[in-house]
Amino acid sequence: MSAFTDRLQYLEFKKKDAQIRxxxxxxxxxxxxxxFISSKAWGRDKTLxxxxxxxxxxxxxxxxxxxxxxxxWEETASIDGDRxxxxxxxxxxxxxxxxxxPRTEPKYIIRQGVSYQLNHEYxxxxxxxxxxxxxxxxxxxxxxxxxASSAYRAALDLYKxxxxxxxxxxxxxxxxxxxxxxxxxxxYLSLAELLLEVHPLETVRLTQAAILLDNTWEDAxxxxxxxxxxxxxxxxxxxxxxxxxxxxxKEFGLDPLPETQHIFDTIV
Numbered sequence: 001m002s003a004f005t006d007r008l009q010y011l012e013f014k015k016k017d018a019q020i021r022x023x024x025x026x027x028x029x030x031x032x033x034x035x036f037i038s039s040k041a042w043g044r045d046k047t048l049x050x051x052x053x054x055x056x057x058x059x060x061x062x063x064x065x066x067x068x069x070x071x072x073w074e075e076t077a078s079i080d081g082d083r084x085x086x087x088x089x090x091x092x093x094x095x096x097x098x099x100x101x102p103r104t105e106p107k108y109i110i111r112q113g114v115s116y117q118l119n120h121e122y123x124x125x126x127x128x129x130x131x132x133x134x135x136x137x138x139x140x141x142x143x144x145x146x147x148a149s150s151a152y153r154a155a156l157d158l159y160k161x162x163x164x165x166x167x168x169x170x171x172x173x174x175x176x177x178x179x180x181x182x183x184x185x186x187x188y189l190s191l192a193e194l195l196l197e198v199h200p201l202e203t204v205r206l207t208q209a210a211i212l213l214d215n216t217w218e219d220a221x222x223x224x225x226x227x228x229x230x231x232x233x234x235x236x237x238x239x240x241x242x243x244x245x246x247x248x249x250k251e252f253g254l255d256p257l258p259e260t261q262h263i264f265d266t267i268v
Contacts (some may be wrong), residue, residue, distance in 0.1 A: 002144060002147070004136065004139070004140040004143075004144050004147045004148075005144075005147055007136055008136060008147055008150060008151055008154075011129060011132055011133060011136070011154070012154075014124055014129075015124050015129060018122060018123060018124030019032065019033055019108075019122045019123075020032055020096060020108055020122055020123040020124065021123075021124045022055060022123065022124065022125045022126065023126050023160075024052075024055060024125065024126055024127050024163055024164050025126050025127060025130070025158060025159055025160045025161055025162070025163060025180070026159075026160030026161020026162065026165060027160060027161070027165070028052070028164060028165075028166060030051075030095075030096075032095075032096055032098075037095055037096075041095050042091065042095055043091055044087070044088065044091060046072075046073070046084050046087070046088045047087075047088045047091030047092060047095070049072055049088070049167075050068070050072065050085070050088040050089060050091075050092060051092050051095075052164060052167060052173075053068060053071065053072055053172060054092075054109065054116070054117070054118050055118070055125055055127075056164070056172060056173055056176050058118055058120070058125065058128060060117070061117060062112060062115035062116065062117045063115060063116050063117060064114060064115050065082075065085060065114045065115070065116065066114070068085065068116070069081040069082065069084070069085055071172050072172065089109065089116075092108075092109060093106045093108075093109065096108050096109075107119060107122060108122060108123060126158045127163060127176070127180055129155075129158060130155045130158045130159060130180065130183065130184070130187075131180075131183060133151045133152070133154045133155035133158070133187075134151070134152065134155045134183050134186065134187050134190075136148075136151040137149075137151035137152040137155065137187065137190060137191075138190070141190065141194070145194060148190075148194065149191060149194055149195070152187045152190055152191035152194070153191065155183075155184070155187045156184070156187050156188065156191070159184050159187075162177060162181075163176055163177040163180050163181075164176075164177070181213070181214070184213065185210050185213060185214060185217055185220075188206050188207070188209055188210035188213070188220070189206075189207070189210060189217075189219050189220060189223060191206055192206035192207050192210070192220075192223050192227075193223060196223065196226060196227060196230065197230065200226075200227040200228075200230040200231050201227070201231065203223060203224070203226075203227035203230075204224055204227045204228065207220040207221070207223045207224040207227065208224065211224075215247050215251075216247060216248065216251050216252070218244060218248065218256065218257055218260060221240055221241070221243070221244035221256075221260065222259060222260050222263055224237075224240045225237045225240045225241055225260075225263050225264070225267070226263065228240065229263075229266075229267065234267055237263075237267050238264070238267055238268070241256075241260070241263070241264045241267070244256055244260060
């Protein structure tokens with residue numbers, strides 16, 4: 001068994017073993033030791049916002065309290081912001097650890113002075129897992145195609161829609177939403193390219209899914225044209241090209257890339 005296969009199995013184990021599981025893609029759901037936490041359990045929306053901010057900022061080693069307040073509630077006076085933070089943080093602890101003994105340290109949110117961070121040892125997040133699967137696929141693709149394919153499929157299985165859809169208009173979620181959007185598109189196209197020679201119709205399906213996610217993603221049109229050509233379906237490949245030309249012109253006023261044009265030239 002290779003190191004890549006070991007990592008793939010570890011990611012699956014981590015999902016099943018985590019004490020807190022968080023779904024952020026296309027929905028927002030939290031499970032504590034298998035128990036679904038209802039939206040009512042969070043009480044105040046600021047409690048939920050704070051937890052979602054911790055999730056969104058999970059790549060940072062720690063978050064200073066004042067930075068959190070400024071990002072979440074920038075129009076709130078400093079005294080009110082400090083109070084809101086304390087109340088919201090207490091609410092998170094109460095929701096995630098309803099049976100925590102008095103005077104014991106919280107388990108899932110680690111405090112270091114006035115800085116805070118998630119305890120990743122006990123928390124599984126679908127967006128983080130998706131990122132780790134894509135990274136594994138990218139690292140394994142040149143030597144272990146089967147493992148890479150499984151990793152990409154696992155990533156795409158996790159994707160159920162946009163990141164934190166209920167917070168789409170909040171600035172503090174936009175960067176993470178865009179980053180995950182690109183990751184998902186890359187997973188679709190990486191898997192589609194792996195399958196181009198052995199399963200071109202699956203490449204067509206995957207590239208179509210990518211185009212539905214972002215109809216200006218020119219790499220998807222290129223792969224789809226190649227897939228139709230591999231099946232001997234020239235008319236379909238030509239239609240894909242003209243669809244690509246129309247979309248790029250409508251959205252950006254641009255012509256296709258030379259590579260796209262080259263693929264089309266080989267057809268006609």
